[in-house]
Every structure is written in C-alpha cells, then in structure tokens.
Amino acid sequence: MSEFIEIKDVNRIYRDAFGGSTYALKDINLSIARGEFITFVGPSGCGKTTLLRLLAGLDKPQSGILKINGVQITEPSFKRGYIFQQPTLFPWDTVYENVAIGLKARKVYQEKKHSIKNYIDMIGLDGFENSYPHEISGGMAQRVAIIRALINEPEVLLLDEPLGALDAFKRIELQNLLLKIWRQTGTTMAMVTHDVDEAIYLSNRIVIMTPRPGQIVDVVKVEILGQRNRNNDDFIALRKKILKKLHLVISDEELPEYVI
Amino acid sequence: MDISAQGNVIKKKRKWFDKPQVAEDSHYWKPKSEVWVWLAAAAYGLALLLNIIIPSQEVLDPHGYRVLLAAFIVLFVGVYLIALKRLQLRKKLYHKAQFIFALGLALAAWDLLTDKFEILPLPFFPSISEIIRVTIDDRALLLKSMLFSLRLFFVGSIVGAALGLVTGVLIGWWRQWDYWLAPIIRISGIIPAVAWLPIALVIFPTSFTTGVFLIVISSWFPVSSMMAGGIISTPKSYFEVAKTLGANEKFLLFRIAIPNAVPAMFTGITLAAAFSFTTLIVSEMVGAEAGLGFYINWAKGWGVYSKVYAAIIIIAIEFALILAVVGAIRNYFLRWQRGILK
Ligand SMILES: Nc1ncnc2c1ncn2[C@@H]1O[C@H](COP(=O)(O)OP(=O)(O)OP(=O)(O)O)[C@@H](O)[C@H]1O
Ligand SMILES: [Mg+2]
Numbered sequence A: 001m002s003e004f005i006e007i008k009d010v011n012r013i014y015r016d017a018f019g020g021s022t023y024a025l026k027d028i029n030l031s032i033a034r035g036e037f038i039t040f041v042g043p044s045g046c047g048k049t050t051l052l053r054l055l056a057g058l059d060k061p062q063s064g065i066l067k068i069n070g071v072q073i074t075e076p077s078f079k080r081g082y083i084f085q086q087p088t089l090f091p092w093d094t095v096y097e098n099v100a101i102g103l104k105a106r107k108v109y110q111e112k113k114h115s116i117k118n119y120i121d122m123i124g125l126d127g128f129e130n131s132y133p134h135e136i137s138g139g140m141a142q143r144v145a146i147i148r149a150l151i152n153e154p155e156v157l158l159l160d161e162p163l164g165a166l167d168a169f170k171r172i173e174l175q176n177l178l179l180k181i182w183r184q185t186g187t188t189m190a191m192v193t194h195d196v197d198e199a200i201y202l203s204n205r206i207v208i209m210t211p212r213p214g215q216i217v218d219v220v221k222v223e224i225l226g227q228r229n230r231n232n233d234d235f236i237a238l239r240k241k242i243l244k245k246l247h248l249v250i251s252d253e254e255l256p257e258y259v260i
Numbered sequence B: 001m002d003i004s005a006q007g008n009v010i011k012k013k014r015k016w017f018d019k020p021q022v023a024e025d026s027h028y029w030k031p032k033s034e035v036w037v038w039l040a041a042a043a044y045g046l047a048l049l050l051n052i053i054i055p056s057q058e059v060l061d062p063h064g065y066r067v068l069l070a071a072f073i074v075l076f077v078g079v080y081l082i083a084l085k086r087l088q089l090r091k092k093l094y095h096k097a098q099f100i101f102a103l104g105l106a107l108a109a110w111d112l113l114t115d116k117f118e119i120l121p122l123p124f125f126p127s128i129s130e131i132i133r134v135t136i137d138d139r140a141l142l143l144k145s146m147l148f149s150l151r152l153f154f155v156g157s158i159v160g161a162a163l164g165l166v167t168g169v170l171i172g173w174w175r176q177w178d179y180w181l182a183p184i185i186r187i188s189g190i191i192p193a194v195a196w197l198p199i200a201l202v203i204f205p206t207s208f209t210t211g212v213f214l215i216v217i218s219s220w221f222p223v224s225s226m227m228a229g230g231i232i233s234t235p236k237s238y239f240e241v242a243k244t245l246g247a248n249e250k251f252l253l254f255r256i257a258i259p260n261a262v263p264a265m266f267t268g269i270t271l272a273a274a275f276s277f278t279t280l281i282v283s284e285m286v287g288a289e290a291g292l293g294f295y296i297n298w299a300k301g302w303g304v305y306s307k308v309y310a311a312i313i314i315i316a317i318e319f320a321l322i323l324a325v326v327g328a329i330r331n332y333f334l335r336w337q338r339g340i341l342k
Helices: A048-056 A095-105 A114-122 A138-150 A168-185 A196-202 A233-245 B034-053 B063-083 B087-116 B128-137 B139-173 B175-190 B193-203 B207-232 B236-244 B249-287 B292-302 B305-333
Strands: A005-015 A021-032 A037-041 A063-068 A080-083 A156-160 A188-192 A205-210 A215-221
Touching (some): A005 A048, A037 A048, A037 A196, A048 A080, A048 A188, A095 A114, A114 A138, A138 A168, A196 A233, A205 A233, A215 A233, B034 B063, B063 B087, B128 B139, B139 B175, B139 B207, B139 B249, B139 B305, B193 B207, B207 B249, B249 B305
Parallel strands (some): A037 A188
Antiparallel strands (some): A205 A215
C-alpha cells in the first residue's frame, strides 16, 4: 500500500540572475502517514520552506515527484491548507470575512457558513468577528489564519513556522491549540519550526535537515511517555539527541536550557 | 491664601478663557482656548460694524453682504453652543477658530481697501458687497450655469472613471492588454486634454459632447494608471494564500487584486476630479454657450469683473463639494483602513 504523502528524489535548485545557483533541496525522500504530526527542524536556509511550498503546489521541483493519495501534486488546492509565518490576513476583510474566504472561493459559503461561528468560538475570538486585521493582536491574527485554512477541512495542514513571531507565552497557548485541532480533526500536520522543544512536544516524527545543500540527515520518532511534559527525562534526552544532530551541542555535558 | 501652591502637586492656574478644556488631539492640534472662538465671532462683528459706519464710495446695495455677515455670526454662535455638548465638534471648532478669525479680519480689510477707501483699482478689485449684489442679481443665470457645469462634469467624469477602471483592471491583470493599451493611455496622459479642444470642437456636434469628450480624456488616464498600479502591487503572498484556500483566477482578481487596488483607485479618482474640473472650465470658456466657464468669459466681455469673482467663488465651492463627496465615498469603501493611516 502506498503512503498518504510520498516525496521521491526531489531536487529544487534556485538560479539567480548572475548564473549562480542554490541547492535548496537535494535528493529528498520522505513519506508521511495519514493523521501524522510531522515537524521539520534545521538551521536557516536548509530548504524547509521550499519543501513545504512544493507540498502545497506553490512551487515545482526540477526533478523528482511529490504525491498525495497517489496523485502527483501540480498546483495548489484547498485540500492542502497552508499557514505562513506571517498571518497574511486580507486587511480589507473583517475576521469573519477572512475566515469565510475559503468557503466563498469554493462556492460552498451558503451551505457551510454555520461552521464559521464554531471555528471562531474555538479560538476564543467570539466578539471579534467584525474587527479588521489591524485591530487585533499578532497572536489573534495567527489564530484566525489557522482556522481560515481549517474551514476547508483540508487533508493536510502545512505550517511554516506559524508560531515563530509570537512570544513564549502565546506560543505555548497556540501549541496546545494545534494539538487540540489535530486530535479533534485527525488532520495530517506538517510543520516547520526552529524550536526543538516545540517539535518534540507536538509531533510523532521529527525530520532533521541541514543546509547547503538542503538535505534530510535524520528522521527521529518521538515515542516517549510524557511527551507533553517538557521536564520529563526522556524529553530532555531526546532534545539533546536532536541538538547533537544539528551540531548545536558538541559534548555530552553541554546542554542548553532552552533552544529556539 | 493659595492652597494649591502648598500641596505637592502644583496645579496650572486656569485662565478664564481656558474652559471648557479640550484634550490634546493629533488631528485637531491647534491651541485649545476659547478666546479664539470669541475673537473669531468678534472679527465678523467688526467687519459688519465697519461696513455700516464707514460710508461707501460707490453707490451700492450692501444689504446682502451685511445679512450674510450677520447670518454667519449667528450660525457660528449656534455651532459653538452645540459644541459645548459635543466634544468632537468642539475640538474641530477650536482647531479652526484661528483660521476663521483671520478670514474675518481679511474680509474687513478687503472692505476697507475696496469700497470704503478705494485703494485697490476698480473694476478689477470689486468689494465683497458688490460681488454678493451681482450674485443675487444674476442668480438665475448663475444657477443655470452651475447646473450646466455640474451636469457636464458628472457625465464626463463618470464615463471617464468607468472607462479608466475597466482599462486599469485589464492592464493590471493581463499582459496582452498592458502591451497594447498602456502606451496609448500613457500618451493620452501626457497631452493636456484641452490641447484637443480645436479638433474636438470640429469633430463633435455640440459643445456639450465636446466637453464630455475632453473630460473623459482627462479622467481616464489617472484612474486607469492608478488602478493598474494598485493591481500590479498586490503582494504575491496574498495570491498564494488565496490559492491554497481554493481560489480560481476570477476569485484572485475580484476578491484579492481589486480590493487591494481600491486605495490607489481613489487617489486616481481624486486626481481625475481635479483634472476634469480644470478641463471643464477651460473648455467652457472656449466653445460653450452655457456653464460657469462660459459665464466668466461672458462677464469679462462686458467688463463686469464682480461677476467673474462671483463665478470663481462658485467654482471653488462647487469643487470643494465634489471633493467632499468623493472623500465620503472613499471613507466608506476604505473603512478597513481607519487606524492604519494617520
Ligand atoms: N525564490 C528564491 N530564489 C532564490 N533562492 C531562494 C529562493 N527561495 C529560497 N532560496 C534559497 O534556497 C535556500 C532554502 O531556502 P528556504 O526558504 O527553503 O530555507 P528555510 O529552511 O525555510 O530557511 P528559514 O528557516 O530561514 O526560513 C536558501 O539558501 C535560500 O537562499
Ligand atoms: Mg523558511
């Protein structure tokens, strides 16, 4: 049986105007199971965003193939929700209208508009339906961006550092929101993060990438009891293991308190 | 004994004219003191008084001017009384008070320089009494001219703006349209519309259609280029978000690119209104049998400069009203911007 999402021998090279080129992704192979929560970690420039954009269909590889349900990904689809690092809400639409965009684009607004209220309630923004994006905080805006993608009930949610711009407090709040959504909807989650703790806290598997050229160096399974407790011994051991893979710690003794 | 001086908090002594106090505001920032409001009212009282006590040089009927001044004072005091209850209006009134005061003094000074002591040469500098007198005398013709100009303006600029919107969208969205249309519009923007006047007068059957043609040309270019610019400048990320939400090309254009272009579009429409108005008056001065431009030319022919002034004042008021209408429509459509811009 073929996997839900399959990435086979994918290469993506960017060429610039001066004849130079960047090997953003080299020989990427990965499969993702339905309902999985997978995270991508790695230093800046290792191709995480590039890979996510390929999965969304916003970009095409030079070689290799990306498939979902056995069908090649060629263009964006509402079935693959994408959440950008910046909320990117449409400033001329209210919170409600922003959430409704997906339904209107698919022409199912009349049948499905009742669900908008539920989603807005879920993220605790009831009462802000008629606010414009510049009238709400960054954390609120990112929550709206998340449900704007969820309203289409996508098979997979692609998240590109959605919590990167938030303070530690809001981050933890939204991490728990993502877990709640994942459990409730069973949506497959593929998320890029800079935060190793976040990756362990949220995911089933962690894909570790390195830059120049962008490659996958390891895929780590997170199968520890008490995964949701950041002070658990196994949690700390796993964090150390991943940081070592990323060459962020050299010796065994060295262990940073918290790394983003 | 001054109690406040003994305490730790030294209160600023309030002067009699300081109340009612109005908080600092970035929009209405002028000094907040009641004295200017009273001085403003007094300036118009002074203008009225001078007009009454100093004898006129010319034999005139100054009643229109006097009634207007008196009416203004009554209106001003009325607004002040309402403003005592309404903070926002009070802020605005206090902010404008100095200017209104200066305008009152200017009216008084103009009256002295013209009618009262005849320091400025006639007939080029008529007194305000005289301008108001001819305005009242000639009201039927002036009203007709005004309505005629307005009709020409609205027909011409609505057609021009509509054309500009359509071509702006075409140019901004499809490169084939950009390739073929953009150069034509650019050239039509470089050539002042009134330069076409001699040719247009020959081609078009009536002066009205000539005027409409020229105004269409004047408003087409600014609306079209601003609209196209607004569409082209839509951030790529907006399109990407919309595509991952299931948008097709039509949706991207009508729900993303065009809303993004609306602020620029209104800048274009405001510019178009200004260009069109200039074109309107100039074209009426040359070829028309009616309208404010025609009226100015006609009054000049008879050497009645007070009527020229009357028409100029009406033009100014008319244009201010048009801009106010455009501004109100703009504010409605751009209500989502409130708070983003200063
Ligand atoms: N549009 C582009 N044109 C040229 N080069 C690009 C483009 N997008 C990305 N790159 C290059 O490809 C490489 C991978 O970029 P990518 O954005 O995928 O990295 P990333 O892992 O998401 O980094 P970060 O963590 O900083 O977001 C980088 O070296 C980048 O300079
Ligand atoms: Mg990135």
